Amino acid sequence: MLATFVIVMSLSFALIRLMPGGPAALIRARLETSERPLSQEQIAARVELFTSVNPDKPIPEAYYDYVTATLTGDLGQSIWYDRTVAEILADAMPWTIFLSAVSMLLIYVIGIGLGALMAYYEASKFDFSSSLVSIVITSVPYYVVAVGLLWFLAYQLGWFPTGGRVDPTLEPGLTVQFVQSVLHHGLLPIGSLVIAGFGGTALSMRGNAIQVLGNDYLRVARLRGLSERRISLTYVARNSILPMYTGIMISIGGLFGGSIILEQIFTYRGAGYYVFSSLGARDYPLLMGGFLLITLGVVVGVYIADLTYGLVDPRAGSGANRESF
Incomplete structure (x- = not known):
């Protein structure tokens, strides 16, 4: 995890400092052509303020300063918004986490439940129709679903707002009106991700559950007199969900990346x-800061999956545990 994040920081530094026409060169060119004349020392200080990289320092020293500043939360100054990148992302990140967390929860709850039913009624009309619908909606990109929902439910019917996070006339706080406004504004973005995402989860769950249902230990469990409820929850459901656990963590990064287009559609x-x-x-400072933040989310999600998979599935633990199985 640390190696991956260091590599990403190094690439960001290279984009800022080393690439011709990069962010540092662009900011320097703007400052040199501004109406107010600035000395080269002042220009270098301004470039460092925006990018956390001083272009006049040697590369090793500038790289050390950049990494130190990044690790302490100093991601530079936004050129467009005239605020620090850390302030902008700190204000915006909770809203992205809200969309991603609720969407991921609904995707896996609906997908796992539907996939389990499809496996239980395998080869039935319900299984055929559900599989067909899941395949079709999985093939449709989430941004197409988002544009369709926005056009029909917001612009045509007027049931939902066409953009924004919350009603700007409301004061932030845990009031009923504020919470309702947050949910009202977030329903279409969340619905877009859920509609486009639960089909793939349902198909994966169906395949895993069908494979588990064919194992001999289920027959043994029935011969021992265990109830169908206990067999379904303890044996079938748990062993079918286990292979999807890592995918759940990795999908966190996918939702963060997908939010770039989705949030632009819904403003x-x-x-x-x-x-x-x-x-x-x-x-560029804001772009690089957001890029680092999204990368960190992906890396942390995968790392948590690696650390906790052995707790969820003992068979993935130590070598002694694997030998015992």
Whole structure:
């Protein structure tokens, strides 16, 4: 995990400092052509303020300063918003986490439940129709679903707002009106991710459950007189979900990455919205800060999956445990 994050920081540093026409060169060019004349020392200080990299320092020293600043939360100054990148992302990240967490929870709850039913009624009309629907919706990108929902439910029917995170006239707080407004504004983005995502989870769960249902230990469990409820929950459900656990953690990164386009469609000011808008504004410090934050989310998600998989499935533990199985 640490090696991956260091590599990503190094690539960000290379983009800022070493690439021709990179962020540092762009900011320097803007400052040199500004109406207010600045000395080279002042320009270097401004570039360092925005990018956390001083272009006049030797590369090893500038790299050390950049890594130190990044690890302490100093991601530079946004060119477009005239705020620190850390402040912008700290304000936006909870909204992105809200969308991603609720979406992922609903995707796996609906997908696992539907997949289990499809496996239980294998080869039935319900299984055939559910599999067909799951395949179709999995083939549709989430942003297509988002545009369709926005056009029909927001612009045509007027049931939902066309953008924003919350009603701007409300004061932030744990009031009923504020919570209702947050849910009202977030329902379409969440629905877009859920509709486009639960089909693949259902198909994976169906395949795992069918494979588990064919194992001999289920027959032994029935011969021992165990109830169908206990067999379904303890044996079938648990062993079918286990192979999907790592995918759940990895999907965290996918949802963070997907939020870049989704939040732009709904004008939802989360981390993805600012990363996308920074592209058009050439706000490289904000772009690099968002890139580092999304990368950190992916790396931490995979790392947590690696650490906890042995607790969820003892067969993936130590070598002694594997030999005992």
